[in-house]
Amino acid sequence: TFYGLIAAALAETAYLTYSVYKETNPGTQKPQSLLKENGDKRKNIVILGSGWGAISFLHKLDTTQYNVTIVSPRNYFLFTPLLPSVPTSTVDSNSICDPVRTIARQTPGEVTYYEAAATDVDPVNQTVKIVHKNMNFSHGEAFVNKDDPIEKTLSYDYLVYAVGAKVNTFGIPGIPEYASFLKEAQDATAVRQKLFNAIEASRLLPEDSEERKRLLTFVVCGGGPTGVELAAEVKDYIDQDLLKFIPGIDKEMKVVLVEALPNILNMFHPKLIEYTKEVFKSQHVDLRTNTMVKKVDARNVYASAKKPDGTTEEVVIPYGTLVWAGGNAQRELTRSLADKITEQKTARRGLLVDEHMKLDGDDHIYALGDCTFTANAPTAQVAHQQGEFLADHFNKLAKIDDLQYLLSLEKDEASKEKLLKRLERYKNSIKPFTYKHQGSLAYIGSERAVADLSWGSWSTVALGGNLTFFFWRTAYVAMILGIRNKLLVVSDWIKVSMFGRDCSKE
Ligand code: FAD
Ligand code: NAI
Structure with missing residues (x-):
């Protein structure tokens, strides 16, 4: 077994070295x-x-x-599954971008890129x-x-x-002007900058001021996986790292997730939806389901909330940073x-x-x-x-x-x-395309993830928790295209586990 392990490690090292060489030294193309x-x-x-x-x-x-x-x-190609980790700098945006020219140079025939x-x-x-x-x-x-x-x-x-x-704004007034999206790498940078702008501005205001509370409210609209993962990442960031640099911020800062439907993560198994809701509750993420956003201005989100008795009430949610994750158009x-x-x-x-x-x-x-x-x-x-x-x-x-x-x-x-x-x-x-669903994964915060895994049509498993989080990380590293980006993402995670996430505005 010992020699077997050494042989496996050597084989893996040789394979890695070869892959890195191939990636950095593309051959001649036809x-x-x-x-x-x-x-x-x-x-x-x-x-x-x-x-x-x-x-x-x-x-x-x-x-x-x-x-x-x-x-x-x-x-560049953007590895979107890890984009929600970028605003909090859990992962660097450069680690999930792979230049088109690098990819195009690795194919056997010449490819023109414009x-x-x-x-x-x-x-x-x-x-x-x-x-x-x-x-x-x-x-x-x-x-x-x-x-x-x-x-x-x-x-x-x-x-x-x-x-x-593109991102669907459903023609809701104010979203294009005041909300950020989370679709591209620049969006992630913008979210981070807005978040820190609001935090730093709030420090000048008295603790009991309404304006300070507003600035320290991070609102995400849309409880699909984009919105859920971003809310989870931001809450982690506040509770695990920001509070070290700004003591007490974990008590003051609020993360609000607004969703029009009765549930978030609707494509997941109901058990996992409930599990996510419980995790959010324990982490004090303010989840507002049945709340349909109607309008947004520079300071507030205006929504209509359905109450358990079926009636609706108009609600105003002040925000310091606003992200719209309402789906595709x-x-x-x-x-x-x-x-x-x-x-x-x-x-x-x-x-x-x-x-x-x-x-x-x-x-x-x-x-x-x-x-x-x-x-x-x-x-x-x-x-x-x-x-x-x-x-x-x-x-x-x-x-x-x-x-x-x-x-x-x-x-x-x-x-x-x-x-x-x-x-x-x-x-x-020539056969028709058939989609083989391998399951859905989402990060829900505090080192927990949910996974709806499928093995063909005969078995699905709904998992949630810390082990699923490690599975989530392993699966995503496996999905990343190049060795360079795999290494960068893993080293980002190691860096964060050693030094925490930083709080520079960039
Ligand atoms: P994209 O990947 O969006 O690529 C479109 C490309 O077209 C881009 O390069 C764009 O620049 C280019 N383009 C745009 N306009 C033009 C034009 N006029 N001319 C030429 N090119 C143009 N899916 C999962 O399965 N798992 C996940 O974990 C997951 N996480 C996600 C996280 C986030 C934050 C987001 C936003 C999405 C996530 N998705 C996930 C969904 C997934 O990213 C999309 O379904 C996927 O990117 C769709 O691939 P696509 O090639 O159709 O479009
Ligand atoms: P989505 O379409 O999945 O979710 C958008 C959410 O916004 C919906 O729940 C919708 O009800 C809500 N919404 C729309 N209008 C609203 C309003 N006015 N007020 C309040 N809520 C409103 O969009 P998302 O999350 O951006 O995902 C897009 C696609 O990318 C999906 O297919 C998703 O599965 C995929 N994706 C997968 C991920 C994963 O597997 N981990 C991560 C992110 C995206």
Whole structure:
């Protein structure tokens, strides 16, 4: 056993060293070209997005078979499951961002990346207009002028549309102006800055002042997993670390979670919902269920709360920091694409796709992830599986194209027969997408997590507690794409366990 353990440790070290070497020293890539080696046209794939769907697709695609271009205004992949840990600096935002260029350099064929947003898709001419937008900088302007954006038009044989979704504000007045979201890395930084702005400002006010109480109230609207995980992380931060630097803040500061429905975490097993409610109660997270937000201004959230007797009352919740986590809505680009295709006219909640992720009504556009409306929830797990499925589908399509091209050149009947058989085999190997749900996980605070785990269709287990928290951490590290980011996240956790989270405003 002893020698076995040493051998396993050595093998693991060798594997890690090799993986790090491969990640930091990408090999040469097959260049893009008009024709494939067999003389057939090399098709152009344009991928829109650098999120879960797009990157999972790129990762598995045989990029030597296509000319691949990836377009995204965000030049990195964001590991969203750990985003709620960023405002409290449990995890550094850099640890969960993986540059698109690094990922693109690790594929066997050359991939072109453009940092740009697609602004128009023309399904008839198979083109996409892309624009390099001036990004937000904290100081000064970038060299590219806002009034003079750089535009480009790309032609595609296939468009892989994975632009995700935007945050749904339901048109509630005040949210765009006063609330932060938790969707992108910059959102996490903004939440942290607002939180510390409010805390530091409150120190100038007398302890019994209403204004001080307001500033020390952190309100999260939306009791889905984003809202729950953020509320849990912020409460941990206050109780475990902030109180060391600002004694007494744990007694003064309030975390409020507002949810319109009777329950939070509605996709979880009822047992886990109850467990989460108990943990929140014991941690003094002020949970306001049955409370529908109606309006927001610079200081208050206005909501309508349903009472147990069925009547409603209007409530005002003063806040110092406000985060809106109300779910997803489709992007304008997705709506405008849907409007151009007759079969998508009813696609209000997302693009309609067939079982191969191909858009209904268009043979050249494939869509995946949060921009689609399917039987599956808009999660990373779904987008990831769809991306891998689609890459496999395209790898097979490339083989089918090759065989059809060879068939068109072949004169000998016996060879034709053989090619036809191979072609048939490949065509039969194309299977519809089936989603395999592996379960849902969420962090609920004080080193506890909830997990709804599934093993196929025959078994589900609902777990909650400290052990689940370790499982949650292990599962997330396993899900992170690169070795670099895995190491960074683990080292962030070690750093926090040794020194605690810091309280700088950045
Ligand atoms: P995204 O990952 O959102 O990617 C969309 C991409 O498109 C981005 O790169 C964006 O920059 C780009 N884009 C936008 N507009 C354009 C344009 N005009 N042109 C080109 N590119 C564009 N799911 C889970 O399963 N487990 C979790 O633990 C989990 N945690 C989450 C935590 C948070 C805080 C959030 C917000 C979500 C979480 N999710 C989780 C959900 C998950 O992140 C999404 O379902 C997933 O990101 C969807 O993948 P996607 O590729 O469709 O979209
Ligand atoms: P969500 O759609 O899951 O939850 C939004 C919540 O906001 C809902 O419960 C809704 O009732 C509430 N809401 C909407 N309008 C409201 C109002 N006016 N007042 C009060 N409450 C209101 O959105 P979320 O949490 O951002 O998640 C989006 C997707 O990402 C989901 O599919 C989710 O499963 C996934 N996700 C998964 C995570 C995980 O598995 N750990 C973590 C975060 C997101």
